[in-house]
Amino acid sequence: MSKQQPDLNRRSLLKAITVGGTASAALAVSGISIAQAQAPSAINTKSKGYQETAHVRSYYDSLRG
Template identity: 40%
Template sequence: MSEQNKPNEGRRQLLKNIGLSVAAGAVVAGTATAANATVEKPEAKETKTNGYRETQHIRDYYETL
């Protein structure tokens, strides 16, 4: 009768290990994402637009008005 009242320790340990594994995986995934985000830097393009530019096709359109 004493064997029936004992909790199954192996089962509890398994649940603890699963919880720790999920938490560790989340930390690793978050760290890897942050590391990738800081490493990747887009190349700076020197193309700077100053707003509206009147090009030839715009002039052609204005002539049709």
């Protein structure tokens, strides 16, 4: 009797399906967590914006000289 050769195409397909499903699930989970993490920062309007402080001015002066 001869041994049957394993069907590599079938194994490759099954591996691809498994990896693809896992990757898409990971992307879905990370997409949700990113959206939830960005929502509170968008609501924060108490920021005063850019402020030129003493150390920023000294840095600018060092660039000019």
